[in-house]
Amino acid sequence: MRVLVTGGAGFIGSHLCEYLIEQGHEVICLDNLSTGRISNVAAIRHHPRFQLIVADIREEDLLSELIRQVDHVYHLAAAVGVRLIMEKPVETLEVNTFGTEIVLKHASKFHKKVLIASTSEVYGDHNEFPLREDSTRVYGPTTVRRWAYAASKALDEFLALAYHQERGTPVVIVRLFNIVGPRQTGRYGMVVPTFVKQALMGQSITVFGDGQQTRCFGYVTDAVEALVRLMEHPKSEGEVFNLGSDEEIRIIDLAHLVKEKTGSASPIVFIPYDKAYGPGYEDMHRRVPDLTKVRTWIGYRPRLNIHQILDHIVEYYRQNPWD
């Protein structure tokens, strides 16, 4: 099969491209290298079934032509990461809404199946746990900038479902919950690579807020395999799935675990949110997915727990200290 992966030179996208090549597919990877990197696809760059196109998803004629040529579209290109959203809200909103609209419009025109990479952020600031695909969304006001990312991704979902319901476009939506692994960069505020790098370099491990907030971390290769199975499932059209891990850990415990795994003497320090991100930041206290649906549909079960995940990531950054 021929597939297009937008954002394919990013963290998850590059693992997805590698997996698709392994599975015998022909892969076109489109990426503007804003947060993605050519080095992420170094292992497959010269593979005869892989093609990298450096371009923006907002280049509509190009997107149209590429979508025409392929069977499936994995749409991962987006402005990602809390820091980016806080610093560049216009770019975030434009790429995440206008970009997705272009992808959906042309997927609809050529009747190609699209997987939309959405996010746990769409649930907003919830008190209900675990979060099911049909849980309500709880957002702060539009004056609080951090909600722009959640709202942009929620709009992508509305649009994808609208295309499906009104025009029969085959779409599947996957809400990713904190996926981590090798190649994820800490530059844009991602907590796991940031902690691991700080610990390995002997710098202070910076916990934002009081560290009592919890997250669940899923491993990238588990996620990528599930994305492909959801895309290839004959009945997944028009469906929304949570994907990640439901093993919950407090951020302060994560910091201690990283210290232990790296053998680091780094102190753990607490930084208030407004110092970390500027005024107008609200964090979610917990975010735990209900994975019943993805488990029922494709038998998904995360293979790695947080200890094994951290072992892999620590090893990766020991081998690639400048990554």
Ligand SMILES: NC(=O)c1ccc[n+]([C@@H]2O[C@H](COP(=O)([O-])OP(=O)(O)OC[C@H]3O[C@@H](n4cnc5c(N)ncnc54)[C@H](O)[C@@H]3O)[C@@H](O)[C@H]2O)c1
């Ligand atoms: N990593 C996670 O935990 C997580 C959680 C929820 C959702 N997601 C979603 O998964 C997808 C991939 O995220 P990631 O973690 O791999 O981040 P990433 O930043 O590594 O990947 C995004 C990729 O999109 C590319 N991109 C951005 N704007 C573009 C544009 N205008 N045109 C072309 N390419 C563009 C970037 O260069 C990058 O390679 C995103 O849609 C993100 O919202 C990720």
